[in-house]
Amino acid sequence: MELNIGLRNTKSAIFKGIIVFFAFLITVPLIVVLGYIIKQGIFQVNWHFLTSVPAPVGETGGGIINALVGSFIMVMVAAVVAIPVGMAAGIYLSENPRSKLAYYSGLCVDILQGVPSIVVGIVVYFWIVKPLGTFSALSGSAALAIMMLPIVIRSTEQTLKMLPDSLKEAALSLGVPYHRVILKVIVPCGFAGILSGIMLSIARVIGETAPLLFTAFGNPYLSYSLTKPMESLPHLIFTYATSPYDDWHNLAWGASFILLMFVLVLNIFTKVLTRKWKVQL
Amino acid sequence: MESTIVKAENYNSYFGDNHVVKDVNISINKNEVIAVMGPSGCGKTTFLRGINRMHELIPNATSKGKILLDGENVYDMNAIYVRSKIGMVFQRPNPFPNLSIYENVVAGYLLNGIKISKADKDVIVEKSLTSAALWKEVKDSLHKKGTFLSGGQQQRLCIARAIAMQPELILFDEPTSALDPISTSSVEALFHELKANYTLIIVTHNMQQAARVSDRTAFFYMGELVEFDDTKQMFTNPADQRTQNYITGRFS
Numbered sequence: 001m002e003l004n005i006g007l008r009n010t011k012s013a014i015f016k017g018i019i020v021f022f023a024f025l026i027t028v029p030l031i032v033v034l035g036y037i038i039k040q041g042i043f044q045v046n047w048h049f050l051t052s053v054p055a056p057v058g059e060t061g062g063g064i065i066n067a068l069v070g071s072f073i074m075v076m077v078a079a080v081v082a083i084p085v086g087m088a089a090g091i092y093l094s095e096n097p098r099s100k101l102a103y104y105s106g107l108c109v110d111i112l113q114g115v116p117s118i119v120v121g122i123v124v125y126f127w128i129v130k131p132l133g134t135f136s137a138l139s140g141s142a143a144l145a146i147m148m149l150p151i152v153i154r155s156t157e158q159t160l161k162m163l164p165d166s167l168k169e170a171a172l173s174l175g176v177p178y179h180r181v182i183l184k185v186i187v188p189c190g191f192a193g194i195l196s197g198i199m200l201s202i203a204r205v206i207g208e209t210a211p212l213l214f215t216a217f218g219n220p221y222l223s224y225s226l227t228k229p230m231e232s233l234p235h236l237i238f239t240y241a242t243s244p245y246d247d248w249h250n251l252a253w254g255a256s257f258i259l260l261m262f263v264l265v266l267n268i269f270t271k272v273l274t275r276k277w278k279v280q281l
Numbered sequence: 282m283e284s285t286i287v288k289a290e291n292y293n294s295y296f297g298d299n300h301v302v303k304d305v306n307i308s309i310n311k312n313e314v315i316a317v318m319g320p321s322g323c324g325k326t327t328f329l330r331g332i333n334r335m336h337e338l339i340p341n342a343t344s345k346g347k348i349l350l351d352g353e354n355v356y357d358m359n360a361i362y363v364r365s366k367i368g369m370v371f372q373r374p375n376p377f378p379n380l381s382i383y384e385n386v387v388a389g390y391l392l393n394g395i396k397i398s399k400a401d402k403d404v405i406v407e408k409s410l411t412s413a414a415l416w417k418e419v420k421d422s423l424h425k426k427g428t429f430l431s432g433g434q435q436q437r438l439c440i441a442r443a444i445a446m447q448p449e450l451i452l453f454d455e456p457t458s459a460l461d462p463i464s465t466s467s468v469e470a471l472f473h474e475l476k477a478n479y480t481l482i483i484v485t486h487n488m489q490q491a492a493r494v495s496d497r498t499a500f501f502y503m504g505e506l507v508e509f510d511d512t513k514q515m516f517t518n519p520a521d522q523r524t525q526n527y528i529t530g531r532f533s
Contacts, residue, residue, distance in 0.1 A: 098340070167376040170439070173335060174363025174389040174446060184392050190381045279378045280428050 029275070034260070041257025044250050050258075053222050054236075059249060064255050066222045073224065074137050074216060074232060075206050078144035083198055086149050090156025090194075097161070113150035120146050121211035129215055137204040140216025147208060148201040155197020159190040164281065174194035189281075192274040199270035203263045209234035233259045241254060285352075286311045286450060287332060288510045292346035294336055301327045303504040308398050311449070314476050316495035316512065317484045319410050320527065324504040325484045327450050333367040333483070334360040350450070365389065368443030368451035368479075373459045374435030376427035376442070383423040385438055388408060389446040390424070405445050414442035414471050414479075433464020440471065444479070452473070453483040457490065469494050488528055500524045 004015060048063055049260035055062030089105065095100045120143050128139040171181040188196070209232075212218075216238060217229040233255055285310040290354055296301035302324040309315055317325045330336040334355060347354045370388050374386045374440045386406045397405075406423065410416035415437040419430070427438050436456060443451050456464045457465040472481055472494045485491050491498050492512060499509040502519075508515060508524045 122372065164375070166371060166373055167377070169335065169371060170375040170442075171337075171340060171388075171392055172375065173333065173338050173364055173369035173371075174392060174442070175361045176389075176392040177361050180392055184378070185377060189377075191379075193318075280426065 004010050012132060021172040026035060035262050037253070037256050039044065039256075040241070040253040041249075041260075044254025046255060049113055049251075049254055051123070054220055054251065062251065064236055064251065064258070066219060066231040067233045067255060069222060069224070070137065070216065070219070070230040071232045073113075073226070074140045074144060074189075074212075074230060077138070077204060077226065078148055078205065079198070079202060081141070082145040082148035082152055085196065085200075086152025087130070087156050087187075091160060092155045093153065093157040093179035093189070094160035095182070109150045109153050112146070112153070116210070117143075118209050118210035118213070121214045124202060124211065132227075134227070135215060135217035135229040137216050138226045140212045140230060140232065143204045143211035143215050144208060147205045147211060151201035152197055155200070156190075156194050159197070160186060160192030161233045185279075189279045192277040192279065195277070196270050197272045199266055199273075206262065207234050209238050210253070233252060284311050285309065286350070287482075288347075288349040288352075289328075289332075290347040290349065290381065292328070292329050292331060292344065292348055292398055294324070294344045295342065296327075296339065297341045302331065302344075302505050305506045307499060307509055309480065309482065310441060311480055312476055312478075313497060314481045314495045315482065316498045317482060317490035317501060318486060318488060318498060318527075319507075321486065321500035323501040324482065324501075325486075325501045326454055328501065329482060329484050332450075333369055333454060335362050335364070354382065356519055360508070362470055365393070365446060366448055366450075368446060368448035370436070370439050370451065370453045370456050372455045374432055374439050376430075376435050377440050378428045380427060381424045381431070381439060382419050382427045385427040386441050386443055386445050395515045407455055409441040409445040410438075412444050412475065413437045414467065414474070415441055431464065433460050433467055435462060435469065436464065440468075440475075444475075448479065450480045450482070454483055455486065457485075457487070465490075469500060488516075 048061060049065055050068070051065050052061070054064070054065035059277070089109075093102050093106055093109075116141060123147070124139050124143040128142055129135055166185050167185060168181055171185045172178075176184070212232050212235050216232055216235070218235045219231045221227040223230050237252045237255045237259070238246040240255070243249070285308050289305050289307045292302060293300065301462075305328060308487060317329065319325045327336060332350075332355070336342050337360070344356070346354065348364070349355070350366065370408070375493060376382075377388055380388060381392075383402075383406055384391060386409050386512065387397075387402050388407075389395075394464045407416060407420075410419065413432060418434060419438075422429075427435065436442060436459075438450075440456075448514055457468050460468065467491065472483065475481060483491075483494065495512045498512045498515045500507045500515065500519075502525075503524050508521045510520070515524065516528060519528060
């Protein structure tokens with residue numbers, strides 16, 4: 001067999017060129033989208049924009065404080081519910097991977113992850129909005145919590161599964177009871193990974209519009225009440241962008257810019273924190 | 282006057298239907314160093330893990346018979362209590378990566394939520410690290426993470442962690458198999474010193490190690506305790522043909 005070294009090297013070089021090209025190519029859409037939103041949105045943002053409620057039609061100015069506060073409250077309430085529940089389920093799944101319950105709840109998590117967000121919205125509408133007779137921030141939070149759950153569960157499970165069994169054995173052999181082994185050894189050792197899952201789930205749901213359409217509904221006024229309709233950033237963008245008014249379009253661009261920056265900062269923050277808190281095994 | 286600390290009576294272990302430790306009877310005295318040797322899969326580690334009830338943590342694992350610790354059957358006691366009375370050192374060094382060297386030594390107290398004063402902790406840390414021949418090397422870096430140490434140092438840290446709980450008995454599951462020769466000899470040298478205060482049971486598949494460190498040796502083969510005798514006697518004049526075959530290297 002004759003080995004054509006030159007041809008082989010050329011093929012390798014071409015292959016390498018192709019993967020480098022595509023790796024570069026995928027950054028283009030992100031940069032273009034980022035650049036466009038920054039260009040359109042950055043000049044809308046000022047103190048007035050961040051601190052006032054939207055102006056009535058026909059008046060100039062107005063801001064997005066109602067949506068900022070609304071998004072913050074709804075995501076926080078969702079997180080307070082979804083994080084402990086998701087972590088507990090994730091711990092169970094990683095601890096008992098072979099049990100029947102783990103199989104079925106794992107299956108449910110996968111399906112839940114695939115449920116379109118608008119469907120989650122409709123379900124919550126029938127569960128909470130209809131019985132209560134009103135759109136409410138609480139129902140919005142419920143929809144967001146359902147969206148967050150699979151991400152928190154899977155990231156907790158995957159992180160804890162990567163920890164070596166020897167860690168658990170070390171603690172158990174010291175006579176440490178099981179619940180303390182989990183809470184004092186396993187979870188702290190996997191904390192960086194769990195945290196990054198939590199941050200990603202927040203970044204994911206903060207931009208969700210569909211589940212809020214029939215639940216939190218939206219509100220042109222500033223509201224702090226969980227039982228009343230509440231505005232959110234993505235919903236505000238949706239309403240303003242589909243309106244016929246130019247200055248509303250500008251507000252939508254400003255709000256998009258804020259939302260994008262939030263997600264970007266959250267992602268960078270997560271990367272830094274996980275690197276800092278990562279436990280060296 | 283020798284007194285028995287651990288005694289196994291008709292002890293059997295199973296993984297599902299697989300009978301891995303068969304009807305073991307053995308009696309171990311205080312302040313002895315016991316080596317448990319035998320080829321891979323002979324049940325020596327399973328037997329060891331039966332003593333502090335770590336065996337039962339594996340799904341499907343069961344056991345029968347008695348293990349008496351100071352005359353009391355460990356299977357009648359609370360498993361958590363048993364494990365806090367018996368120290369254990371594993372094959373691979375496993376210091377807690379989220380804790381400092383200092384915290385690792387007192388991990389048995391910290392993780393169990395046992396409150397002790399800072400002064401007591403300081404004493405325990407220094408004493409345990411000194412006993413584990415690690416104090417000199419780490420006394421200036423006690424608050425660094427334990428995982429920054431070398432493999433041999435990490436293993437001695439794990440020994441210090443076991444000693445800190447003041448057990449009477451310490452179990453070693455092939456404690457040097459993941460270590461380089463220099464670290465191995467430092468850990469072996471430690472066994473001689475620990476003997477004064479503790480009873481050691483050391484599982485090893487390294488015959489030379491068994492010969493070097495132990496007073497008495499138990500030879501396991503296919504789940505049976507074939508022979509248990511003075512180490513010298515065992516290596517010079519074994520009673521059983523299978524023991525002879527093993528130490529002459531006819532099977533490993």
